[in-house]
Amino acid sequence: MLSPVLDDDGTPFWEHAAQGELRVQGCADCGELRFPPRPCCPHCHSFASAWRRMTGRGRIWSYVVPHPPLLPAYAELPGYNVIVVELADAPRIRLVGNLVSGADAALNSVAPDRIRIGARVQAVFTAVNGVTVPRWVLERA
Template sequence: MSESLLSPVLDDDGAPFWRYAAEGELRIQACADCGELRFPPRPCCPHCHSFASEWRKMSGRGRVWSYVVPHPPLLPAYAAQAPYNAIVVELAEAPRIRLVGHLVSGPHEPLDSVPPDRIRIGARVQVVFTEVDGVSVPRWVLERS
């Protein structure tokens, strides 16, 4: 049996996120009544309890808030790409919104394309999108200074 990489779970609440990702856009759900951004997507605003929502386009810029380099790889399908990273990115225009992904050297580069010693908390990053098992997923590259 061949193992594959983890793929996102597509549900009704998150469907617009993945549709926009397929178009190369990073959008975050916002309450259409109070304006608060929320992630992960959900049907009701945790602030004002409204069920009205919209999807706001983000710049795709952020900072590395946290990261980990798993040793040894926890899932067999990732073993060939070790040492890889998993990062948490705080969005520039929405610091309370944090997304998990991988820091890579380019949109179609492997998960191990950035050496672990180059990853820094606070490093500026920009989103890129890569297709994984038919779904466009956000990954991150270091912002060019």
Template sequence: MDESLLSPVLDDDGAPFWEYAAQGELRVQGCAGCGELRFPPRPCCPHCHSFASAWRRMTGRGRIWSYVVPHPPLLPAYAELPGYNAIVVELADAPRIRLVGNLVSGPDAALNSVSPDRFRIGARVQAVFTEVNGVTVPRWVLERA
């Protein structure tokens, strides 16, 4: 993978997210007190203020809530990837949780592997995982109809 592409910023609160991703699992932090899910991960529940948390496994299914295809590419490392995208996915298991990623044709496919004319708000997607600069990240593929 190209080391000039953006990598996730790792911190203590989000470390379990990336550890589960490395195992091919999509998990979201939840409050062990009130049960509410939260993303991005943080030490305290915004609902009940508990510091107790647990990581809940998600199905990895969701729908495209929003997307953008930047023209021209905004960063030099992406200049060779015209048509790359950034999408916001609303999780099927937790509709208030939205994750940002890329829509690709397969786990290790290029960021521009899906034609922009295939993007639709509400399109169903499934998480897949690939390594970027030593960190396994979720990306998204269109679900088969």
């Protein structure tokens, strides 16, 4: 499996994920949220930032089920998905991840025909190659 690349701007995201928290970088001056993390606010050009805790809820904005698997590390996981999640508490923020049946479930644990644009999801966290990553499960009605 692929591992996230840690850099100075994004390291706090991964540190919070390791604690089971989904946080997004925001400008400490104008308040605008931004993702991916970067040193300067694209709105007011401030270098001051703060990490804001999100609820972890969102909705599927888009998705793809690659056929055939495009990377060798995923060859044994046919039917895996990649989803784009629009956060409920920050609709302009979209995160890429996988829809799974549970935090430690396989990437292909949700049948592709169960994935729907607009479906509500909740973040869960699991360790992948020593880094805790957010994944997504369908919200229970």
